Amino acid sequence: MKIIVTIPAFNEAANISEVIAEIPRQINGVDRVEVLVIDDGSTDRTVELAKQAGADYVLLNGVNKGLAYTFQRLIEEALQRGADIIVNTDGDNHYNQSRIPELIAPILEKRADIVIGDREVKKLEHMPAANKYFNLIGSYCVSRMIGLKKTLDVSTGFRAYNREAAMRISIFSKHTYTHETLIQALDHSLAITQVPIRARKVTRKSRLISNIPKHLVKSLIVIFRVFTIYKPLRVLSTLGLLVFLPGFILVLRFLYFYFFTVRGGEGHIQSLIIAAIFILLGFQIFILGLIASAIGWNRKMSEEILYRIKKESLKE
Numbered sequence: 092m093k094i095i096v097t098i099p100a101f102n103e104a105a106n107i108s109e110v111i112a113e114i115p116r117q118i119n120g121v122d123r124v125e126v127l128v129i130d131d132g133s134t135d136r137t138v139e140l141a142k143q144a145g146a147d148y149v150l151l152n153g154v155n156k157g158l159a160y161t162f163q164r165l166i167e168e169a170l171q172r173g174a175d176i177i178v179n180t181d182g183d184n185h186y187n188q189s190r191i192p193e194l195i196a197p198i199l200e201k202r203a204d205i206v207i208g209d210r211e212v213k214k215l216e217h218m219p220a221a222n223k224y225f226n227l228i229g230s231y232c233v234s235r236m237i238g239l240k241k242t243l244d245v246s247t248g249f250r251a252y253n254r255e256a257a258m259r260i261s262i263f264s265k266h267t268y269t270h271e272t273l274i275q276a277l278d279h280s281l282a283i284t285q286v287p288i289r290a291r292k293v294t295r296k297s298r299l300i301s302n303i304p305k306h307l308v309k310s311l312i313v314i315f316r317v318f319t320i321y322k323p324l325r326v327l328s329t330l331g332l333l334v335f336l337p338g339f340i341l342v343l344r345f346l347y348f349y350f351f352t353v354r355g356g357e358g359h360i361q362s363l364i365i366a367a368i369f370i371l372l373g374f375q376i377f378i379l380g381l382i383a384s385a386i387g388w389n390r391k392m393s394e395e396i397l398y399r400i401k402k403e404s405l406k407e
Contacts, residue, residue, distance in 0.1 A: 095174035097165035103182035104135040111144035113188040186249040204281040208249030210290035327380030338369025
C-alpha cells in the first residue's frame with residue numbers, strides 16, 4: 092500500500108518546508124508514504140526548499156498554468172508512480188498534514204473512495220466573514236444540487252482519493268477542481284465522506300480568491316458547465332420550465348380576459364403571441380435536454396474507455 096501526498100506549489104518558499112516536514116512518513120496499514128510537489132512557475136526558492144525538505148519528487152510546470160491544471164497533473168503523476176491512495180494538500184500550510192492518517196482511514200477501511208477534510212468553516216474565527224459565508228452558502232447549494240443529504244465542505248483542497256477514484260477524475264475547468272471532482276465522483280457512483288480537520292489561519296492573501304465577486308462568478312460558471320455536462324436533462328428541463336411558465340401564465344391571462352370580460356380577448360392578442368413564443372422556446376429547450384441526455388450516454392462510454400485505457404497503461 093503506497094500513499095503519495097501531492098502538493099501544488101506557487102511561490103510557497105515561506106511554507107513548503109514546514110508542510111513537507113509535517114507529513115507523517117509512517118502510517119499503520121501503509122507500506123510507503125511519498126511526497127510529490129509540482130511547482131507552478133514559482134519565482135522564489137520553492138523548488139530548492141521542497142527538495143531540501145525531503146520531497147521524493149519535485150516536478151515543474153515551467154510557467155504558471157493554474158491550480159486546476161496542476162491538480163490534474165499531480166493525479167496523473169501520482170498514478171504513474173504507483174499510488175494506491177493520493178492525498179492532496181496545499182503548499183500554504185492551511186491544512187494539518189499530521190492528521191493524514193485520520194483523513195485516509197475511511198479509505199483503508201473500504202468505507203469511502205474519496206474523503207474530504209472538513210475545515211469546520213463555521214468555527215474558523217480567523218476566516219474573513221465574506222469568505223466564511225461564501226464557503227458555507229456554496230457548500231450547502233452545491234451539496235443539494237448534486238443530491239447529497241449531508242452538506243460537504245466542497246471547496247477544501249485537503250482530500251484523499253483511492254486509486255479507483257483518481258483514475259475516474261478528468262478536470263475540464265481552468266479555474267479550480269474542487270467542485271468538479273465531486274460532481275464527477277457522484278456521477279461515477281463513488282462513495283464520498285468527510286472527516287473534521289480544522290484548517291489553520293493563513294496570513295497571506297489567497298491567490299485563488301483575490302476578488303470574492305469575481306471568484307464567485309467563475310465558480311458558478313464552472314459548476315453550471317460541469318453540472319450541465321453531467322446532468323443535462325435536469326439543467327435544461329429546469330431552464331425550459333422557467334421559460335415555459337411565463338408563457339403559460341400569459342395564456343391563462345388571455346383566457347381570463349376572453350371568457351370573463353366584456354371585451355373578451357380584444358387588445359390582448361400581442362400577449363398571446365408572446366406566450367406562444369415562450370411556450371415554444373421552453374419546449375425546444377426541453378427537447379435539447381433530451382438530446383443532450385442521449386449524448387451523455389456517449390460521454391459515459393468514452394469515459395469508460397478512457398478509464399480502461401488508464402487502468403491498462405498503469406498496471407505495474
